[in-house]
Amino acid sequence: MSSPEQPTESPPRTPAGPSRRGLVIRLVLSLGLAVAFAAALWPYLRAIPEDLHVAAWAIPVYLLTLLPYHLARAGRWHFLLRPLGTIRAADSLRISMAGYMWIALLPFRLGELARPLLLTQRSDISVHRALGTVAIERVLDGLVICGLFFAASAGGTRAPIEALEQATTGVMALFGVALVGLLFMARFPRAMGGIIDATVGRVLPRAGRWASELSHGISQGLAALPRGGPLLAFVVVTLLYWGSNAAGMWVLAHGCELPLSPRGAVLVMAVMNIALLVPGGPAQLGIFQTGVALGLHLVLPPETIRDDGSVFTFYLYLCQLGTITAAGVWAQRSLRLDWRAVVRLRAEPVPPPAPAPAAEDR
Template sequence: MKNKKIWIGIGISLIFLYFALKSIEIEKVLKVFGEINYIYIFPVIFFTILTYVVRAWRWRYFFRHVKPIRFSSLFSATMIGFMANNLLPARIGELVRAYCIGKKENISKSMSFATIVLERIFDGFSLLFLFVIVLIFYPFPEEIKRIGYIFAVIYFVAAGILISIKVWSQQVMKIIDFLCSYLPNSLGKAIAGHTHSFISGLEVLKNGWDVFFILFYSIILWIASALSVYFMFPCCHLGQLSFINALFLLIMITIGLAIPGAPSSVGTFQYFTMLGLSVFGVDKNIGLTFAIILHITQWVVPVFIGWFYLCKEQISFGEITSSGGKNV
């Protein structure tokens, strides 16, 4: 089943890659590559690193109800996890992050994973907030607005489910325990234990100030990420595009990254980057060049830093590979 999912992901990536490369003129792409202003790569890399720093710092607030966690541990686990996302299939980097922080700080892996699920929900809400701002300042076609509405519904439903689980946590635990009592003893205990740990990870929703700071740093994170996209514009001689354009493009790229595909989201990243740029009338050949260079920077940073921390923490690549395949 696992191999089947991997091949499905690769197939999805190949389909998007086909549409991204369709009607591309290689000569024009090579010409654009030759005219790139590489000096702007440095601010792109700086703001890319900053997004991971902010992400790790924000992660602290998800654990405040459990114990204080060192920033170094959070940053290390974050970089190793995102490295895994870029090298391994099925986006198992999220499980790897939970495994690494759980192992280093002696925290339940299920509870750690619950914080990552919550983190993604907050990412979605903050990105939707920025999307509303983008819609105010730029007259997008109805098709684009509909995509935003669909994702808004998905995030609100997911958030509603998590909040409901937290509000009625005791009742949910009793129902889970009741259902697990009909399962084989070891399996039932394992599922019940993981569920209880997961629900305990939702405790952060009880503290209003923690929620406020999580939302605040979520906005900062997306602004830093948008700045990494914004500084790529002059790199490819697209200086006429604004920060608002960069925000919209970031939203399109994020939608592409949400689609299950090959490791590092090859294909989906290129297609949705080019699709976003096409809204602003950018030539497809320039769009492909832009997508390739941006993707390389987004790949190199977490892989190199993640590999450094993998060696520093004396964790083998095989260990994180197997941890991603285990239940948290």
């Protein structure tokens, strides 16, 4: 007689994906935003320069500097994932590359959910727990960028930066508060869910229940984050990632005959990435160029930016977006990841394993 069939546990719920109409609205709004930024930048920076000539070595050498940039950026995630479940380093690297492609391509930073969603297709780590690692990574990146801005701007700039300093101070304070909040969630995994139940849950029970489950999953992921050596390795690789990014920008600037010092390259990189915190259109078009233009205006005269700076910005954007997309497409295809999960913003359910045959059936 065969044993009674055991009920299978339903997969954890994930946020419902946006409707097609909602996606179209977001796309139209983001494209309008990109056009507005491009129009505002036109007097200061050409989106497509008239003369695209650069030194013959500039693009090949810059592309070489992007190799450690991409490997460090994508590879560091594995240090945070290891305590959460079983995942091969090669798989987490490729999932991260695919995720960064979606971050770059989707508007309004919707791609931030891509890595947790894709991860569920290759491991038993839930979306909610993986979101905790993404949050820690984003907070650390924000603090590093703000710190680099203040360090690089300490040597003086051509243009006044009081407003930018105030904005960066505010951003750094927000990241600091976020870090404290994440540490609290890691130390007291159930506390945040209880707070949400006692506040939002009383007014909006359904929304409160969903938010409570989400925060509990994120807290569990944060509580399992590595300490000691693996965490130090994550920080070191993060610094390597930002260092290779700045070095590559300095190399490309000289290939474009742009007199940018190493300190200036760090400052431009910092301002560009602070600007990228603003949700923008597809491929961050407009926001990216605005950040680079603001950074260049702090260290170079306007006439230089209008000519050589436009060439530098054009190739910087083209090479970064091109390599991010190429690496992401390769990674996604090599792992046979279902990209529809990212577009729907919903994890694809994994079918439960077939029950083992009863002893009498063997």
